Amino acid sequence: MTRPLIAVLDYGIGNLSSAQKALVRSGADARLTRDPALARDAAGVVLPGVGAFGACMDALRAAHLEDVVYESVASQRPFMGICVGMQMLFTSSVESPGVAGLDVIHGTVELIEGNVRRPQMQWNELHVENEDPLFAGLPKTPWVYFVHSYSAVPKDSLVVVATCEYGKNLTAVVRQENVVATQFHPEKSAKDGLQLLHNFVSSCS
Amino acid sequence: MEVARVIPCLDVTNGRVVKGVNFVDLRDAGDPVELAARYDQQGADELVFLDITASSDNRNTMIDVVERTAAEVFIPFTVGGGIRALEDARGILRAGADKVSVNTSAVERPQLINEIAAEFGVQCVVCAVDAKRTADGSGWEVFLHGGRTPTGKNALEWITEAVQRGAGEILLTSMDRDGTREGFDIELTRAVCDSVGVPVIASGGVGTLQHLVDGVVQGHASGVLAASIFHFGEHTIAEAKALMISQGVVIRPV
Incomplete structure (x- = not known):
């Protein structure tokens, strides 16, 4: 099997290389890039964060990657957001009032509430609400690593395919056609995370 | 639900893992990347690398360790030791670490916490605090340089300030217990855990697996850190987690 080319969008903030390295380990020719041409050629696109x-x-706008996201999503190729890369796909976030999100998925990002420590910085069980190709070969309740203080609340709850319980049920994975996004870090979630990334890579051809 | 974490700590100098007893008699415990990969396979929840030499000419050695670890190990890891400026944090995070831990440099210049949090987010900033009970027993004082240098700062007050400045996690070491294998200072751990809203990792004194359970159940810690009981094959992560689960601690099973 040839390794599908996956563009990992590099807008220069934080540790983005871990996602790229884990995708390579999961069978992709994954490259950190801000080159729109490379993103156009890629079989799949990942927005980490x-x-x-x-x-x-x-930073995404300064790197001129906003249109690359829209183009990739519209192309129907597999697209994956991770952590803040997932949150940016939403309309807005209470973390940064007045900053427009990408609005690919309608909804807001809200502060985690309840009698729990913030950030949620821990492993947690994933509760699969709707079967998705992303979960192929995973245990019934996979364990994955979360780091976040805010949580996405989609307008259409049907896009939520998995949740985790932390104070209350939080959105863990959303799916809208070719777009999938995880609040947790699959690249930091040991073997279950690598299996999930492998499933994404397999969907890219 | 809140889920506890078991975190092996690797003390690194010149690219090798060492573990000393009371900071002397450093025994060579191996290649950090190999050990990290083994802990990942065993079911460790996170890893901490502490660069205990942290001289400036050692920085590139550590960056190399971080890069190689990030390519081999797919669980979160924190790097501490020698993070004196925003630029140091940037280098370590770019190389693939998930969090940086600051200690002495943050006590000397607390604004460093704000600076790292502003650029990378609070989840990247761990404030490590070495605390020692005061002579009159009324509280705990912050010490620097592996417990040698008193600061006059009250540990609980400093931790509260660090969190306000943007520390997303506290790595709390009892200098009274470190190296003793007598267990965590439970009173200190609980005092800190009950007074801040961010996760707290307990460290210093683990000699048995029961100590790990006690840190979570009695100390209210979000995570428990240990070094020697894992490095020399006394116990595995699986044994630690099995005991924790048997005593009702919620944790990712191996």
Whole structure:
């Protein structure tokens, strides 16, 4: 099997190389890039993210990658957001009022509430609500690693395919056609995370 | 639900893992990347690398360790030791670490915490605090340089300030217990865990697996850190987690 080319969008904030390295380990020819031509040629596109919503959106726009996201999503090729890369796909976040998100998925990103420590910085069980090719070969309740203080609330709850319980049920994975996104870090989730990335890589051809 | 974490700590100098007893008699415990990969396979939840030499000419050695680890190990890891400026944090995070831990440099210049949090987010900033009970027993004082240098700072006050400045996690070491194998300072651990809203990792004094359970159940720690009981094959991560689960601790099973 040839290794599908996956563009990992590099807008220069934080640790983005871990996602790229884990995708390579999962069978992809994954490259960190800000080159729109390379993203256009790629079989799949990944938007990683670590840090604050507003800082990431600003950096994404400064790197001229916003249109690359829209183009990739519209092309129907597999697209994956990770952590803040997932949150940026939403309309807005209370973390950074006034900063427009990408609005690929309608909804907001809200502060985690309840009698729990913030950030949620731990492994947690994934509760699969709707079967998805992303979960192929995974145990019934996979364990994955979360680091976040904010959580996405989609307008259409049907896009939520997995949740985790932390204070209350939080959105863990969303799926909207070719777009899939995880609040947790599959690249830091040991073998279950690598299996999930392998499933994404397999969907890219 | 809150889920506890078991975190092996690797003390690294010149690219090798060492573990000393009371900071002397450093025994060579191997290649950090190999050990990290083994802990990942065994079911460790996270790893901490502490660069204990941290001289400036050693920085590139550590960057290399971080890069090689990030390519082989797919669990989160923190790097501490010698993070004196924003630029040091940037180098370590770019190389593939998930978090940086600051200690002495943050006490000397607390603004460093704000700077790293502003650029990389609070989840990247761990504030490591070495605390020692005061002579009159009324509280705990922050010490620097492996417990040698008193600061006059009250540990609980400093931790509260660090969190306000943007520390997303506290790595709390009892200098009274470190190296003794007598267990965590439970009173200290609980005092800190109950007074801050961010996760707290307990460290210093683990000699048995029961100590790990006690850190979570009695100390209320979010995670428990240990070194020697894992490095020399006394116990595996699986044994640690089995005991924790048997005593009701919620943790990722191996």
